[in-house]
Amino acid sequence: MSRRIIHTIVLGAACGSLAVLLPGPVAHAADVSAGKSAFRNACGICHSAEPGVNKIGPTLFGIMGRQTGSVPGYSYSAANRNAHITWTPQTMDKYLQGPRAMIPGTKMTYMGVRDPEKRANIIAYLATLK
Amino acid sequence: MARRIRFVLWLLLPLAGVALATRPAEAIPAFAAQTGQACTDCHVGGFGPELTPLGRAFKIGGYTQRGGEGWASYVPLSLMIQTSFTNTASDQNPPPQHYAPNNNFSLDQISGFIGGGIGEHTGGLMQFTWTDVDNTAHVDNMDLRPYTTTFNLGGKELRIGTTLNNAPTVQDPYNSTFVWGFPFIASAIAPTPVGNPILAGGFTGNAIGYTIYAWWNNALYLEGGAYSTFSPWLLARFGNDYGIGSTTSPAPYLRAAYEWQWGESAAWIGTIFMHADVDPPTGIPYQTTGALGTDHYTDYAFDAGYQLLNHGPHSVTVQGIFTHENQNLKGTAGLTGVASTGANLNQFRANVSYWYKNTYGFTVGWQKTWGPANAALYAVAGVPSANDKPDNNAVIIEADWVPFGKDSSLWAPFMNLKLGVQYTAYTQFNGGTSNYDGLGTRANDNNTLLLFAWLIF
Numbered sequence: 001m002s003r004r005i006i007h008t009i010v011l012g013a014a015c016g017s018l019a020v021l022l023p024g025p026v027a028h029a030a031d032v033s034a035g036k037s038a039f040r041n042a043c044g045i046c047h048s049a050e051p052g053v054n055k056i057g058p059t060l061f062g063i064m065g066r067q068t069g070s071v072p073g074y075s076y077s078a079a080n081r082n083a084h085i086t087w088t089p090q091t092m093d094k095y096l097q098g099p100r101a102m103i104p105g106t107k108m109t110y111m112g113v114r115d116p117e118k119r120a121n122i123i124a125y126l127a128t129l130k
Numbered sequence: 131m132a133r134r135i136r137f138v139l140w141l142l143l144p145l146a147g148v149a150l151a152t153r154p155a156e157a158i159p160a161f162a163a164q165t166g167q168a169c170t171d172c173h174v175g176g177f178g179p180e181l182t183p184l185g186r187a188f189k190i191g192g193y194t195q196r197g198g199e200g201w202a203s204y205v206p207l208s209l210m211i212q213t214s215f216t217n218t219a220s221d222q223n224p225p226p227q228h229y230a231p232n233n234n235f236s237l238d239q240i241s242g243f244i245g246g247g248i249g250e251h252t253g254g255l256m257q258f259t260w261t262d263v264d265n266t267a268h269v270d271n272m273d274l275r276p277y278t279t280t281f282n283l284g285g286k287e288l289r290i291g292t293t294l295n296n297a298p299t300v301q302d303p304y305n306s307t308f309v310w311g312f313p314f315i316a317s318a319i320a321p322t323p324v325g326n327p328i329l330a331g332g333f334t335g336n337a338i339g340y341t342i343y344a345w346w347n348n349a350l351y352l353e354g355g356a357y358s359t360f361s362p363w364l365l366a367r368f369g370n371d372y373g374i375g376s377t378t379s380p381a382p383y384l385r386a387a388y389e390w391q392w393g394e395s396a397a398w399i400g401t402i403f404m405h406a407d408v409d410p411p412t413g414i415p416y417q418t419t420g421a422l423g424t425d426h427y428t429d430y431a432f433d434a435g436y437q438l439l440n441h442g443p444h445s446v447t448v449q450g451i452f453t454h455e456n457q458n459l460k461g462t463a464g465l466t467g468v469a470s471t472g473a474n475l476n477q478f479r480a481n482v483s484y485w486y487k488n489t490y491g492f493t494v495g496w497q498k499t500w501g502p503a504n505a506a507l508y509a510v511a512g513v514p515s516a517n518d519k520p521d522n523n524a525v526i527i528e529a530d531w532v533p534f535g536k537d538s539s540l541w542a543p544f545m546n547l548k549l550g551v552q553y554t555a556y557t558q559f560n561g562g563t564s565n566y567d568g569l570g571t572r573a574n575d576n577n578t579l580l581l582f583a584w585l586i587f
Contacts, residue, residue, distance in 0.1 A: 040250055042166070042197035045187050052285055055348055056184055075393065109171040109184070111537065114199050 035125030038118050046110070049129050057108060061129045063087050068103070079105030092123050158208035158243045158255075159544050159587055161188070166197035169535035169546055174439065174447055176488040176535030177548045177584075179310040182439055183348075183389075183396050186303040190345050192275035192291055193246055193253030202544070206246035210257075212239040214582040216317040220575035226319045227264065237262035238318045238582075241270060251277050263318040268335065268369030271309065272296040286347035293341045296368075297334040298357060298383055298404060301341065306433035306449035307402065309334070312481040312495045313526050313552065320578040323559050324508060325499040325520025327455040327477055328374055329404055329429045333357050333381070335370035341383060351387040356380035357406070362416035375408030375425060375461070376418040387433075394440035402431040410461040422464025428456045443487045450480035459506040466506055473504040475520055488536065495526040508560070514567030515560040522573075523558040548584040553577070 039049065039060075046056040053059050058071035065088070069081035083103045085091050095102045096119050098112045113119045158178065162169055165188065170176035172185030181189065188195050196203065214236055221231035229236070240260045247253035254274035260267040278291030299307040308330045316322070326332075333339075341355025359376040360368065387400030405428045409420035435449035455475040463471045481495035503518040530550040559573035560566050566573060 037250075041195065045165075045191055045195040045197075046184070048287055050282060050287075053282070053287055055287065056187060109167060110197055111166045111168075113197075118199075 031121060032124050032128055034118075035121035035123070038113075038122050039125050042110070042113065043122070046108070060126060063129065064089075064092070064123075064127045077105060077107045079103050080107070089123050089127070092126065093119055096122065158210070158245050159546065160206050160208040160243065160245050161193070162198075163200075163202040163205065163544070164198045164246050165195045166199065166203070167195075168537040170488045170537075173535075174437065174445055174483065174488075175485045175491045175530065175532055175548075177530075177532045177546055178586075179314055180305045180312075180447065180483075181303065181310075182437070183391060186389075187348065189273075189301075189303050190278075190289060190291065190343070190351070191253075192251065192278035193255060194250055194275075194278070196247060206244050208243040208245065208587060210239065210241040210243065210584070210586040211237075212315065212582060212584050213237050214315075214317060214580055216319045217579040218320050218575070219577040220571075222321065229263075229319055234319050236319055251279055253278075261318060266369060269296065270335070271300050273301045283346060288347075289345040291343050291345075293339065293343065293353075293355070295339045295341070296337065297331075298329050298339060299402070300334075301339070301343075301353075302385065303351065304387060304398060304400060304433065304435060304449075306398075306400070306435045306451050307431075308451075311451070311479065312449070312483075312493060313528065313554075315550070315552070315580070315582055315584060316554075317578055317580045320554075320580070321559075321576050323499065323520075323522035323524070323556075324515070325475060325477070325501065325522060325560070327429050327431075327453045327475055328406055328427045329402060329431055329453060329455075330477070332374040332406070332427070333359065334373065335368065336360055336365055336372050337377065337381075339383065341385075343385075348391070349389050351385070351389070351400070353385040354383070356382050357404075359408075365416055371415055372411045372418055374406070374427070375410040378407045378409055378420060378424055381406035381408075395436065395438050397434075397436045399434045400432070402429070402433070404429045408461075410459075410465055412465065419465070420461060423460030425461045426458040430454050445483075445485040445488065447483045448481075450478070453477045457504070457507075459504075463506040466509070468505040468509070470505060473502055473506070475499065475501040475504075481526075489532055491528075491530040491532065493526075493528045493530075495528070496524070497526070498523045503561075514569070514571075515562070516566060516568035517561045519561030521558050521561050522556065524554055524556050526552060526554045528552040544587060546586050548582075550580075550582050550584070552580040552582070554580075 058074035257270035343353035433451035
């Protein structure tokens with residue numbers, strides 16, 4: 001069976017039996033509020049957006065413009081602490097594509113965000129956290 | 131029976147169809163796809179159910195994390211298959227139904243899972259299981275999180291949530307408790323001892339639990355709620371029967387735990403309280419009676435655990451739970467014509483695991499149960515304990531191989547496999563060591579060798 005057909009069957013079956021469980025198609029404009037919701041969904045389990053609240057990862061409050069590994073009271077991996085990267089929209093964009101590719105040895109296990117628009121939204125939201 | 135099977139099959143059908151059509155894909159690949167995390171990020175040894183701190187955060191967070199991308203991250207379905215070979219030290223007499231007295235291959239479980247989040251506040255996990263051992267289908271583990279959200283309390287995050295579940299501890303984040311505790315797999319064919327506190331199975335699959343919980347600063351976990359058994363009608367639909375009986379009033383359940391995380395380590399201590407007033411089962415399916423009195427059970431459990439999960443090659447976990455149960459069995463004593471009604475039960479369970487590269491695992495577990503003679507529970511038909519005591523003592527050794535489940539694995543994140551060998555040695559079984567049943571059977575006649583393959587898509 002070709003991949004296409006398989007995907008169609010899968011999607012058909014899934015939609016048919018579970019339409020209620022599945023969110024409808026979403027088309028976000030690149031914006032902060034989409035970024036906030038993407039952040040809560042994808043990053044929120046490990047990161048807080050509030051100052052001083054460290055979870056599995058450090059708080060991302062005030063992250064833009066700061067150096068890697070500089071949140072007080074958070075115990076970073078050596079890799080992240082010694083990465084010496086300043087968080088700008090460009091470095092963040094690269095990082096979020098593949099955290100472990102950019103900072104090998106980081107303990108951030110998340111695979112990354114492939115969708116460029118979603119990354120842009122998240123970065124726009126991160127920039128408001130100050 | 132036929133109706134029950136048809137009902138569950140009807141629920142399973144779309145799952146099976148989808149899972150088979152897609153891809154060979156734990157608990158559960160649907161979660162890996164939804165979260166954008168590998169199995170190893172949430173599970174010790176890269177294979178469920180034992181949770182890492184991230185796995186606990188995901189579960190307490192209501193299964194809502196959604197960092198995965200693409201269509202697969204929206205398919206909340208997984209399929210699990212368990213098959214095994216069982217050998218017991220002596221042939222079983224009588225042989226297990228449909229099987230030979232010894233050396234049996236069995237298709238233990240085919241399970242469909244629906245699991246995942248809908249938006250930021252709602253999620254859940256539901257498992258439907260069919261077993262070839264007795265050819266029945268039933269609603270297996272259910273842990274639904276109708277609503278959860280977070281607040282800021284004292285400069286830290288406070289998460290509040292609700293659960294609807296079908297077994298005490300199925301919703302618990304710690305694998306030191308019962309539903310998701312070691313051993314994670316057991317032979318469906320070998321005999322197992324009968325003495326167990328109600329927390330360890332009295333309401334599994336036959337009750338609805340409704341609880342609310344709070345999780346503060348990823349450290350303090352508090353939960354409270356109650357369990358009520360299902361009606362006979364619902365039990366028939368769910369494919370389960372009453373365990374210790376039907377509740378006459380909601381059975382309160384309270385849980386508290388505190389976790390510390392430092393460096394690569396996490397440690398926790400916790401406690402569980404449960405009290406239940408039940409009308410005991412009559413022996414006829416779906417029937418209980420309070421005509422001769424009600425049974426009362428009160429459980430106090432204390433658990434603790436430690437995990438060293440460095441992201442390098444070595445992982446070590448240690449967990450244990452002690453449970454004390456007070457029993458007042460007026461109803462059962464009446465039904466069985468036994469004079470004494472008061473008794474108690476103690477149980478200790480512990481295990482230590484070592485994993486190399488989340489691929490090769492070795493676990494030693496110990497389970498010991500003891501208490502006074504209790505004719506009401508342990509002298510009834512089908513429970514062969516000559517001295518009416520619940521005592522048992524078992525050591526379980528398991529070696530596992532999990533070749534997949536990492537980021538870089540074949541078909542990640544859609545498939546995972548565990549192959550294992552497990553040996554259970556009993557020095558006490560149903561109250562005794564030699565001739566515990568009055569028919570000359572020794573505890574170690576039940577020693578069990580299990581070889582298993584556990585596959586999940």
